[in-house]
Amino acid sequence: xxxxxxxxxxxxxxxxxxxxxxxxxxxxxxxxxxxxxxxxxxxxxxxxxxxxxxxxxxxxxxxxxxxxxxxxxxxxxxxxxxxxxxxxxxxxxxxxxxxxxxxxxxxxxxxxxxxxxxxxxxxxxxxxxxxxxxxxxxxxxxxxxxxxxxxxxxxxxxxxxxxxx
Amino acid sequence: xxxxxxxxxxxxxxxxxxxxxxxxxxxxxxxxxxxxxxxxxxxxxxxxxxxxxxxxxxxxxxxxxxxxxxxxxxxxxxxxxxxxxxxxxxxxxxxxxxxxxxxxxxxxxxxxxxxxxxxxxxxxxxxx
Numbered sequence: 022x023x024x025x026x027x028x029x030x031x032x033x034x035x036x037x038x039x040x041x042x043x044x045x046x047x048x049x050x051x052x053x054x055x056x057x058x059x060x061x062x063x064x065x066x067x068x069x070x071x072x073x074x075x076x077x078x079x080x081x082x083x084x085x086x087x088x089x090x091x092x093x094x095x096x097x098x099x100x101x102x103x104x105x106x107x108x109x110x111x112x113x114x115x116x117x118x119x120x121x122x123x124x125x126x127x128x129x130x131x132x133x134x135x136x137x138x139x140x141x142x143x144x145x146x147x148x149x150x151x152x153x154x155x156x157x158x159x160x161x162x163x164x165x166x167x168x169x170x171x172x173x174x175x176x177x178x179x180x181x182x183x184x185x186x
Numbered sequence: 187x188x189x190x191x192x193x194x195x196x197x198x199x200x201x202x203x204x205x206x207x208x209x210x211x212x213x214x215x216x217x218x219x220x221x222x223x224x225x226x227x228x229x230x231x232x233x234x235x236x237x238x239x240x241x242x243x244x245x246x247x248x249x250x251x252x253x254x255x256x257x258x259x260x261x262x263x264x265x266x267x268x269x270x271x272x273x274x275x276x277x278x279x280x281x282x283x284x285x286x287x288x289x290x291x292x293x294x295x296x297x298x299x300x301x302x303x304x305x306x307x308x309x310x311x312x313x314x
Contacts, residue, residue: 029303036260044258044290051296089303093257096203124306127257127298129206134213136292140253141191141219144284147275150268 027122028060028085030076033093034100035065042069045093059085063093066104073105077112080119087120094126101126190247191220192238194267195255197227204231207255222247228262228270235267239274249282250274257290 029052033045045063052061060083064076071079080088090109092101109121127133165171191214195207207225215223222245226238233241242250252271254263268285275283289295 027303027307031299033258036258044288047291048296048299051293052300055300057300087307089306091299091303091306093299095255095257096198096206098198098200098203120310122306122310124302127295127302129209130298130301131213132294132298132301133206133210133289134217136289136294137191137193137210137214137253137255138217138219139292139294140286140289141251142286144251144253144286146284147268147272150271150285151264 025084025086026057026059027087027089028062028080028083029058030073030080030088030090031061031063031093032073032076032090032105033063033065033069035067035069048093059083066100066108073108074112074115077116077119077121081116085119087122089122089124091124092126096128097126187248188221188246189249189251190222190224190242190245192235192242192250192252193223193225193255194235194238194252195225195227195231196262197230199230201231210255220251221245228266235270236274239271239278243278243281247281249284251284251286253286254288256288257295259288259290263288 031045031049031052036042042063042065049061049063052058060080062071062076062079064071064073066073077088090105092105094101105123109123113119113121193207193211193214195204198204204225204227211223211225214220222242224233224238224242226233226235228235239250252267254267256263271283271285275281
């Protein structure tokens with residue numbers, strides 16, 4: 022067993038919709054700040070970047086010998102049970118020196134209860150309900166199959182036209 | 187003032203996927219922060235969000251705080267859920283409606299991700 026700290030990958034589904042990556046970046050930044058891990062990366066199954074494979078590549082480049090993959094999912098559904106394991110298997114073949122360990126998704130825990138109560142305590146009146154999507158273009162794949170593509174509420178459209186679609 | 191909490195969930199074609207959110211709702215009830223706690227679904231399951239609002243009002247709620255049990259932002263959190271709550275407000279202008287951010291924003295979720303990672307690492311050491 023190595024004395025090196027483990028690396029951690031947050032695994033998520035990915036989305037055609039902009040803004041979906043913002044949250045994962047926040048979690049990764051908080052986890053990095055704990056200095057418990059050699060590296061903290063996030064990677065997606067579909068659509069969004071970086072891909073799961075890129076995240077594994079980055080951990081390998083950091084010298085990881087052990088990577089724990091934590092699914093950023095509420096429950097263990099098809100994506101976690103069926104789609105993720107073959108991707109981990111492929112990453113194992115690509116990086117045979119690295120031990121990959123799959124963690125459970127969030128599921129039930131008192132931290133989820135605390136999260137609900139925290140968000141409830143910060144609840145706001147209607148003028149604040151439509152959460153701003155300023156960071157969204159950072160995570161946009163700008164794909165024509167996105168339902169918002171080219172529409173007035175597409176943040177990339179808004180940015181390109183100075184907020185006047 | 188009678189305060190209700192509405193936990194807004196995406197919903198799933200596999201109803202058993204909602205078991206955890208009902209456990210969270212029970213735990214929130216146990217905290218006695220709210221007079222009533224209700225779960226409402228955007229898709230697939232019942233009650234839907236507007237029915238869940240009616241259920242809150244039937245308990246005498248004069249203020250409804252809604253929290254999105256979602257991990258990511260996106261069109262559901264930014265458009266669909268606020269749209270439904272605005273509809274509920276129009277129907278019930280005498281009721282105060284508040285909406286919180288989605289639970290994925292919370293540092294408690296970050297802490298749980300770290301915990302799930304630690305649990306897996308501990309298990310792997312146990313069998314190696």
